[in-house]
Amino acid sequence: MMLKNKVAVIYGAGGGIGGAVARAFALEGATVFLTGRRRASVEAVAEEIVSAGGSAQATEVDALDEQAVDQHLRFVIEKEGHLDISFNAVGIPNEEIVGVPIAELDVAQFSLAMTTYVNSYFLTARLAARRMMANKSGVIMTISALHSRLGLPLVGGYGPAQAAKEALTRDLSAELAPHGIRVVGLRPQGMPETRTIKDAYGPRAKASGLTWEQWQELLASRTHPRRLMTLTEMANVAAFMASDKASGMTGTIVNLTMGSLDD
Template structure:
């Protein structure tokens, strides 16, 4: 317990399934949370849960694609807490654009939109957090990716967007690790607790002719234990990676696919 006691953490996309789960786990381990999201209501709901459980969390409505909004919010965090120890980007795009579209048939905007959105958000939040972390030569920058770029799942620009995020994790680490700042990603796979899997099923259901049980059974069958990764399990890994116990872990994307990827 208290692996993150006294740590100051900013989470983007905190109103989503992954961001909310990580926020609650960080709070249980003693971190003070500054939660953000494109819509305020779900972020406030997470903050209320944390506070009611005895934790410390504040909610703010921030567009994770808006550089000025991110910068202004981080300035307010610095004014309140005097430092930033953890930046966690769980920003997602819902509905996920053009998951089922053919690469041959789609136009450039369809292909480029998820790439531009995911990489812009990760770059801005990481860069602006790093500028604050450099003063103390300490901090952890984190994000979440998915396996499609490694297995070639046909889903337009979504897979390439995740590949670019993993590359940026390595690039940022090369630059920031000598300054005491770790950069690490988490690669998760097929969690029915998130809206993304529901969207994929709804997009492919007619084409595949599968029931929800058949679809999720197929996905679970692609990993070693033949069951799904849970949000709680992912959040527990995030706690470890963010903690000082993972001080040797940097410049990599942690495989949390339960064996689906080797």
């Protein structure tokens, strides 16, 4: 197992992406600590992992609350003695931040994406790094989207937020690599199982009249295999990138857009 004896904390573990990553990490032998703002959804993932023979514990943690994140990490270190992986999958419902033309967008709605995605990543990464420095090892990870590199309409502050996360990933790596810490990101195009892509469909359905099936077909047509990535595929890559087998990878974003976005 690639992650045997590793300790991982997943932020946003109650969502589709965070939950899939947590399951993949546990399947590869990691002890996973799952956090999220809604305890019930996080506990459901933890129970599933434990039922399958894995090791998981759920805690309600707001990733934008520095004190709460710090307190939880203290608990993890006291319990396990070390922290090996920090994965930020924090998100917010897309209907709160997309669907409004930029010319009509107010600064609060634009800033919501920036403050939620970027600040939570900064806080969780910084606090994790402080623990990892002691052992001179660790992996800090997050997830972005092709919006970071591709101009798209009606996405408000979502695209700039994803670009900022990718820039922060590179900057964190530049500072933390000398301390033995790798920092990497994943950039999938869209996964039909996630709420993100379903929320993104709404504004475009109104503008184009596309059905849900037609919307998926349009996105898939831009990829080389003419299909969209699954959560399982994304999570399997996350597990590999978190493992020692990917020790040569840091300061980079793994392109999981299946060819729809050139490097």
